[in-house]
Amino acid sequence: MSHSPGCCSHATAKLTPNRQQVLQQLERSPRPLSAYELLDRLKGEGIIWQPPTAYRALDYLVTVGLVHYLQSVQKYVACPRRGCDHYAQLLICVRCSQVQELPLPVPLLTLLQSQTAEQGFALLPQMLELKGVCAQCGAADMTTAP
Amino acid sequence: MSHSPGCCSHATAKLTPNRQQVLQQLERSPRPLSAYELLDRLKGEGIIWQPPTAYRALDYLVTVGLVHYLQSVQKYVACPRRGCDHYAQLLICVRCSQVQELPLPVPLLTLLQSQTAEQGFALLPQMLELKGVCAQCGAADMTTAP
DNA sequence: GCGCGTTATGTTATAACATAACATTTTGGC
DNA sequence: GCCAAAATGTTATGTTATAACATAACGCGC
Numbered sequence: 001m002s003h004s005p006g007c008c009s010h011a012t013a014k015l016t017p018n019r020q021q022v023l024q025q026l027e028r029s030p031r032p033l034s035a036y037e038l039l040d041r042l043k044g045e046g047i048i049w050q051p052p053t054a055y056r057a058l059d060y061l062v063t064v065g066l067v068h069y070l071q072s073v074q075k076y077v078a079c080p081r082r083g084c085d086h087y088a089q090l091l092i093c094v095r096c097s098q099v100q101e102l103p104l105p106v107p108l109l110t111l112l113q114s115q116t117a118e119q120g121f122a123l124l125p126q127m128l129e130l131k132g133v134c135a136q137c138g139a140a141d142m143t144t145a146p
Numbered sequence: 147m148s149h150s151p152g153c154c155s156h157a158t159a160k161l162t163p164n165r166q167q168v169l170q171q172l173e174r175s176p177r178p179l180s181a182y183e184l185l186d187r188l189k190g191e192g193i194i195w196q197p198p199t200a201y202r203a204l205d206y207l208v209t210v211g212l213v214h215y216l217q218s219v220q221k222y223v224a225c226p227r228r229g230c231d232h233y234a235q236l237l238i239c240v241r242c243s244q245v246q247e248l249p250l251p252v253p254l255l256t257l258l259q260s261q262t263a264e265q266g267f268a269l270l271p272q273m274l275e276l277k278g279v280c281a282q283c284g285a286a287d288m289t290t291a292p
Numbered sequence: 293g294c295g296c297g298t299t300a301t302g303t304t305a306t307a308a309c310a311t312a313a314c315a316t317t318t319t320g321g322c
Numbered sequence: 323g324c325c326a327a328a329a330t331g332t333t334a335t336g337t338t339a340t341a342a343c344a345t346a347a348c349g350c351g352c
Contacts, residue, residue, distance in 0.1 A: 016318095016329070036308065050332060055310065060329095072217040072275075074309065091267045100265060108257050112276070115254060119246060120281025121237045128274070129218075130258070135266025162300070182337070196303060201339065206300095220338065294352085302345070309338070316331070322324085 021047065022057040023066060023078060031097045032075035070099070072129045086125035093134035104128065167193065168203040169224060172213060177243045178221035216245065218275045232271035239280035250274065 015023070025041050026033060033041070035054050042049060058076055061067035068077050068090065077090075077099050087104040116123050133141075161169070171187050172179060179187070181200050188195060204222055207213035214223050216236065223236075223245050233250040262269050279287075 014328090018330075034309070049330095051310070052312090052332080053330065056330075071219075089261070091262055091265065093267075094270065100267065102261070102265065105257075105261060108254075108261060111251075111254050111257060115235070115248070115251060116237055116276060116278060119237065119248065120284060121239075121246065121276075121278045122284055123276060123278040124240065126277050128276075130262060130267075130269060130274075131272050132262060132267045132269040138266060138268055160299090164301075180338075195301095197339070198303080198341090199301065202301075296350090298348080298350105300345100300347070303343085305341085305343105307338100307340070309336105311336070312334085314332085314334105316329100318329070319327085321326095 018053065019057045019060055022054065023061055026061075026067060026076060026078040029078075032070055032073065032077035032099055034075050038076070068101075068127060070129060072131070073097075087128070089128045089130055091130050091132060091134065093137055094131050095133055095137035098134055098136075100134065164199065165203045165206055168200065169207055169212060172207075172222060172224040175224075178216050178219065178223035178245055180221050184222070214247075214273055216275060218277070219243075233274070235274045235276055237276050237278060237280065239283055240277050241279055241283035244280055244282075246280065 021042060022038065025038055029041075035051065035058060038058075039049055039051065039054050042054075058067060058069070062069050062076070066079055066082060068079055069075075070077060070090065070092065073092065080101050085103060087109055089102040089104055091100040091102060093099070113123050167188060168184065171184055175187075181197065181204060184204075185195055185197065185200050188200075204213060204215070208215050208222070212225055212228060214225055214236065215221075216223060216238065219238065226247050231249060233255055235248040235250050237246040237248060239245070259269050
């Protein structure tokens, strides 16, 4: 990643055709996709890429904040808000894999920072990946369980 | 993973020789290790394993709570407290890779749960992996930077 | 101690995720 | 048009993890 066009400057992002293809695929998918799932879908549209081509487009989109990389599941998801907060929460449903993005409320961030600062730890901006069960899947449980 | 000897029953954990080898290696290392780094170190002691052998021991140790798997960096670290809290914070230094484990204070957990519950999201027990710069590395910056 | 089911380990092969290294093409300023 | 920078193409390989099946060790009732 040798981009870093300055933080949050993605308004000026250069969306080449390759990058648009990748972004569109991710936007169409209700779930995060792995790089290879992405390659498969593009192949379904007649676009044959080697892995580096996909990874380069993904790296770029992550850098400019249009896509998030979910480290905990090694998948990529389009940023629903097209924003680029320095901190946010990503709620990952372990049932359906859907991801919901939430801002990190200030009190929560403050608490996190002060907790870690007590140990001399300087928290970096990052996405908080939280696992759980989403509203739909939780509701489904109610109707199927006795 | 077909273990699940009941949560937190690791007092009765069956530490076979293989599992002890893995646990000792992780305990000796100041940094988290990947499964293959672990295999290399064992090889250095004349213990030649195929990957599944290491992964099985790691899976077991993670299941009983003696080892944590750091999803964000795909590495394994011995639990310093030999405890098995359902929630905790893992502070991962991006400079030196060392990991510090902290309990998750109740107010912080409460805030997290209420925030996510507003979206109908039921948070599962998990380790919070937080990236930052640890005290030592932060102090080192002070002495080397102008 | 013997038979037997369970648990653990050994072994081979391969799946899944990611990048190094180098060649070629495209873009944009002059 | 010329050039440098950026983007893309291409080949090969590195890294992380697991499927599938074979064998060995353990523990328990008898």
